[in-house]
Amino acid sequence: MAAASFDALRDAVRAHRPAVLVTVVDGPGAGDKLLLVEGDEPAGSLADPDLDRVVRRDAAASLAAGATSVRRYGAYGEANENTVTVFFESYAPPPRFIIFGAVDFTAALVRVAKVLGYHVTVCDAREVFATTARFPLADEVIVDWPQRLLEKVGATLGPRDAVCVLTHDVKFDVPAIVAALRTDVGYLGAMGSRRTTEQRADRLRAEGVTDAELTRLMAPIGLDLGARTPEETAVAICAEIIANRTGTAAPSLRTADGPIHR
Amino acid sequence: MKDLLRDLDRWRKQGKRVALARVVDIEGSGPREPGAAMAVSEDGEVIGSVSGGCVESAVVTEALDVLATGARRMVSFGYSDDDAFAVGLTCGGTVHLFLEPLDW
Numbered sequence: 001m002a003a004a005s006f007d008a009l010r011d012a013v014r015a016h017r018p019a020v021l022v023t024v025v026d027g028p029g030a031g032d033k034l035l036l037v038e039g040d041e042p043a044g045s046l047a048d049p050d051l052d053r054v055v056r057r058d059a060a061a062s063l064a065a066g067a068t069s070v071r072r073y074g075a076y077g078e079a080n081e082n083t084v085t086v087f088f089e090s091y092a093p094p095p096r097f098i099i100f101g102a103v104d105f106t107a108a109l110v111r112v113a114k115v116l117g118y119h120v121t122v123c124d125a126r127e128v129f130a131t132t133a134r135f136p137l138a139d140e141v142i143v144d145w146p147q148r149l150l151e152k153v154g155a156t157l158g159p160r161d162a163v164c165v166l167t168h169d170v171k172f173d174v175p176a177i178v179a180a181l182r183t184d185v186g187y188l189g190a191m192g193s194r195r196t197t198e199q200r201a202d203r204l205r206a207e208g209v210t211d212a213e214l215t216r217l218m219a220p221i222g223l224d225l226g227a228r229t230p231e232e233t234a235v236a237i238c239a240e241i242i243a244n245r246t247g248t249a250a251p252s253l254r255t256a257d258g259p260i261h262r
Numbered sequence: 263m264k265d266l267l268r269d270l271d272r273w274r275k276q277g278k279r280v281a282l283a284r285v286v287d288i289e290g291s292g293p294r295e296p297g298a299a300m301a302v303s304e305d306g307e308v309i310g311s312v313s314g315g316c317v318e319s320a321v322v323t324e325a326l327d328v329l330a331t332g333a334r335r336m337v338s339f340g341y342s343d344d345d346a347f348a349v350g351l352t353c354g355g356t357v358h359l360f361l362e363p364l365d366w
Contacts, residue, residue, distance in 0.1 A: 006274070006364060010271055
């Protein structure tokens, strides 16, 4: 059996493959390791076969949840005992951040999203605007229609991921939002004035989007920070994403009345 | 430890011996989550961090001892230490670290 090696862990992380590194940190066998990479057989083993079996089961659960934690067991894997302390360290691939619209605000949003550790994709159907030269920090710049990109990657989006629609153009943003609402993406926001937001909501309803689905859409996008510049706006958007994910009450533009720019 | 992988890889390729310190558990308020890591090379270079800066120098001392003796260990820092003047976290929490040679 392969050992749980640093090289195997490094390769998995580089390839953006979810992995869990399991280390016995206290008790008999301290330093023993298991490495579980999604889709592979586990590498390494623990001293006791029963402990090994129980820990493998818990490693699989940690991998699925992307959770990092310590657990304690008896020497033979018994629950509610304290002889062996095991550290489960999850290496989840970076969450995804998809920006539709290669506009002025996009470059700043790419930068802030990169700081927060996202894998960032910029997508715009207009070849002239969607270039790596304009968005050097983006992991991908894709020339395509938003709904076509989401047909390809939508099924992989989950609660940690974000989709931001910055196109300002109903021709692009209505189909993008309709397609994004069919995914499990954790955050969906769309830029625009309150008037644009209302008109867009009408168009979305006309496309069959329900009021319940519309509650997922954060529009106008971002926390009410009084942001003006593209960089400040990017911070307001990312702050809203964090607040949404953590379930923290932070005032969003959507929850207030009046003009966005004061 | 994810942020450290690139530097750790470089150190290993240079044949340096390295000690790794990982936060495995915290009690109460702690600045860094489990998984935060620091590494110390045999020539005393340090990467990463395990707290807001309160315990880093003590961790370096422990890590160099791990390299000297080869003995992996759990180390805890916190306000609850018996010695009230010992190195601790100013936030009042306790952080449990696992230190080991990166020889795997």
